[in-house]
Amino acid sequence: MAKEKMLLIDGNSLAFRGFYALYRQLDKFISPDGLHTNAIYSFKNMLDAILKQVQPDYCLVAFDAGKTTFRTRMYQDYKGGRQKTPSELLEQIPVIQELLTDLGIKQYQLNDYEADDIVGTMSLMAEEAGMEVTIYTGDRDLTQLASDSTTVLITKNGVGETEAYTPEHMMEEYGVTPTQFIDVKALMGDNSDNYPGVTKVGPKTASRLIAKYGSLEGVYDHLDDMKASKLKENLQNDRDKAELGKKLATIERHSPVELAIPDLKLGTGDPVKLRRLYERLGMKSFLAGLATGGEDDQVKVNYGYIELTEKNLADFKPAGESDFYLEMLGENYHLADFVGFAIKTNGQIYVSKDVALLTEAPLVDFLTGDLVKNVFDIKRTYVGLHRLGVTPQNFAYDMLLASYLINNENNSDDLGEIAHLYDNYQVKTDLEVYGKGKKMAVPEDEVLFNHLAGKVSVIGELKQQLLAKLKEHEQDALFDEIEQPLAFVLAKMEIIGMKVVPGSLVQLQSEFSAKLTQLEDSIYQAAGERFNLNSPKQLGQILFEKLHLPVIKKTKTGYSTSVEVLDQLKNASPIVNMILEYRQISKIQSTYVKGLLDTIQTDGRIHSRYLQTQTATGRLSSVDPNLQNIPTRTDEGKQIRKAFVASEKDGYIFSCDYSQVELRVLAHVSGDENMQEAFKTGYDIHAHTAMRIFHLKSPEEVTPLQRRHAKAVNFGIVYGISDYGLSKNLGITRKQAKEFITSYFDQYPQIKTYMDKAVKVAREKGYAETIMHRRRYLPDINAKNFNVRSFAERTAINSPIQGSAADIIKIAMINLEKELEKRQLKSKLVLQVHDELILDVPKEELETIKKLVPEVMQNAVKLDVPLIADIGYGHTWYDAK
Known part of the structure; x- marks a missing residue:
């Protein structure tokens, strides 16, 4: 018989993390009556995730009752170093507690005790009842409660993934048991809780001492056996601090809670109260979840759609302005798997999993014909159709770009998420339908078709609302004349790609490997021993303990050996410069040489993707791979550009760069x-x-x-x-x-x-x-x-x-593409690196391009000062500078 499950949640910790996870969007999360709601929103999402993961039978969320506890009486400055809790967070705590009650989840606080003590007491009670216990928190202090039947989940990256702490993981991480972790904290102190430990004793020394002597008491029982040292002296002088620290660090597992396990039975919640609360808070996404029976519901709205097949393709009769959506599973649409498509036209929705139908005459005529078509993402859709051999025409509206311009703080490329921003909850997010990572899977036809139908419907339904917002912001010209035309330019650039000579990269790989081996030997010789050069811990021991270089910065796990730290130590020892050079070449080797070799496609080219909606400034960014970040400050970095060559044997890579445009x-x-x-x-x-x-x-x-x-x-x-x-x-x-x-x-x-x-x-x-x-x-x-x-x-x-500056070069790209097409030139725009445009130019067009490109760039906009663009060219990208 399976054990019953108890979930214990540290309410204050999660509210705090939720608040700061959306802190930069604080002013966007405000209820109709002026209450900040960012912590409430994050807390609810984290709660939903952990409930789904654990599926508990019993649940309790514990909160601190106030700042005064038995610990503050024991030590007046306990937690005294903490900044005052923001009022914007404080006002949300009572609402989070109200939310929990309406959800049917017990929440509790106890005067004179902390939430940790409530969790500690109830976890012991649940263990004794034979339950499987999960503790969910952002506070590592609670890892002392880990046991054979209790797992402590610590949130990572704000409100993202969790790390599971068990006795085995504690031993692996700290070299001590969960209860011994209390003694480690007693020796090292706690900056967050503001209590002192023993002078000059950090986590490494504390863990070593406790692992050797078993406990704080064991350390002091063997103090006389230790050799005379500064450590022994500090231990003697600070014994009172260590013993006080142990009392403060120990979670009270017998606090006087007035709770019994049956009190924590997970309830079903009160949908009426929840609806009123969500309406009061203006949380429409949570309201939508209520309306459709909860987050596990696969279909939010049932659309009337027709499944297109070869048999009924002749019946497809498009008319008037239409909406088109092409679904591919995966971010890199140059390689992503096709899932299906949807079309809304003439009052009817058509869906299909058979993307080969898009190459049949009725649909090719629709995609390449005169009918105006609205899409979600012009560039992604254009490239996807090109992979099928179709060159679409008359894509007139891009929902993704419109939403991005209206508010570029939200750079999601999920149609469902964007629809929710505009109060349209008819369609689910891709995460809800497909999952993520290795768990991504295409659902059954009914769910898939309904999802595709919802997506294609939302494109048209939100169009006028988004266009009106753009007009209100005076951004209609930015949308119509810059961003949308640029999407086509970028799509063509990505499709063309850049030709690469793999042999050049392979040769560089060999040269860099030899250089790295040589540097390794020199570093080991300078260190006087071999060690794991890629281990910050071992490197720190060599630099700061063996070679006695000045310690610049320490971390929780030891010495910092970051680039910033090593830069400050350049003149302290020759080994530092060797390490910096090793790291630099090693990164170039793995990220660029090997990374680029892995991304060359079957046509011998690299097809980088340009993210048009990623940055708040409007700058383009390059991924899969990032060609904008190839290093240029070192000779090793510059060498990589030799592998990028013109398409034709005697052709040129041509560069034109704005001079000091900002x-x-x-x-x-x-x-x-x-x-x-x-x-x-x-x-x-x-x-x-x-x-x-x-x-x-x-x-x-x-x-x-x-x-x-x-x-x-x-x-x-x-x-x-x-x-x-x-x-x-x-x-x-x-x-x-x-x-x-x-x-x-x-x-x-x-x-x-x-x-x-x-x-x-x-x-x-x-x-x-x-x-x-x-x-x-x-x-x-x-x-x-x-x-x-x-x-x-x-x-x-x-x-x-x-x-x-970003807008200016985008205009230049659009104008240049028009000129290249108008003059029927074979030269192609293949790369943009911030203020620089790079073209693949046949030999016979070089003189034309030398005049044309700078002229176009310098006349992109009219400023009060002249724009200047400098040119360079050669048979490789390296030679073009």
């Missing part, structure tokens, strides 16, 4: 006369800035160092750099950095005016905007927290600049 945009939007003068007269802008901030008379007087400093200030200002950030970048004092910035604003006064105005406008509107009306919402612009608010202010300053 600074030119800054000069335009700020209207600063001095900066505009520099660009209009063709000055080197960094030398011009150096002349002004260093009070020099001519560019010839500017030293390379002064130009470098001026360049750092120029680009730093765009990103709202502080005197601290500038001092760190340049290796100068904060006073010098502050003087540079002050002098900069003296010479370019209208830039300071622009920055102040940008922040002021963002505070008033809640968003920043590019010259093309692309919005960047800034929910934290009025936040009370200084750091959070400051980041939003910097974003308000740089988003219009970055976003406008």
